[in-house]
Amino acid sequence: MKIALDAMGGDHAPAPEVEGAALAVREYGVEIVLVGDETLITAELRRQGVEALPGLTVHHASQRVEMHEQPSQVVRRKRDSSIWVGTELVKKDEAVAIISAGNTGATVVTAFFLLGVLKGVERPAIATLLPTLTGHTILLDVGATVDCTPSQLTQFALMGHEYAQHVFNRAHPTIGLLSIGEEDTKGNEVTKETFK
Structure with missing residues (x-):
């Protein structure tokens, strides 16, 4: 099972995301795609000594969604953000889910825009x-x-x-x-x- 992880979403990204991803790969045998700034993520993988850990990969996304940004701006101006790119991986069946500790509204709007909702459901729910x-x-x-x-x-x-x-x-x-x-x-x- 491959999961996309918004590696740029948290307050101290990408350090906690890399640490959590490595733990999940080791403990649960899942594959994690860290989505975000490849240079920053790769440096953090090296710093934590997990750059060669099987099951961890990096998918570059050049933009980051900040917490103060309006969710609609992701759809209009941030289509290379870690949230958008990670959600596209799910849409293309290259990942089964996306996880983000970032801007909740942006994550919901992006998922709604790219993935839609189940038949008979009008709005997403958390x-x-x-x-x-x-x-x-x-x-x-x-x-x-x-x-x-x-x-x-x-x-x-x-x-x-x-x-x-x-x-x-x-x-x-x-x-x-x-x-x-x-x-x-x-x-x-x-x-x-x-x-x-």
Whole structure:
């Protein structure tokens, strides 16, 4: 399994990305493509003594997306950024996923633009796993969509349901709607409409 890693996305890039990639290659046997400034990444690989580690490769991208940049600017002006180029690797089936610790909005917009969404899904969602006493709860959406419609919230619930079934092997996962109270009369209009 080959994973593209935005090596320029973090606050101290590319050092932590290179360190994490080397660890993943050693511990899990995955292949990691470090995407970003080849000169900086290669120097960091050498500094950490992992330049010859099988399973680690570098794919050059000349641009970097900063945290303050608007996501739409990536589509317009940063098509050689590490986020864009890494996502293109997924689109071309040269990687199965892209991981970035960089600009979340830019990552979501780029994935939406290049990869699209599943049939019947209007917007992408970011999922996070929350630990519980019996395992994990999947929470969607935690930042991809600012203003959601009831239909989109329902789609997020269905995506979380599928994830729980297929990844955690839960036969009948439960779905909940996070609001300001348990009564169906609480929350804003979108929450109340979604609850119906």
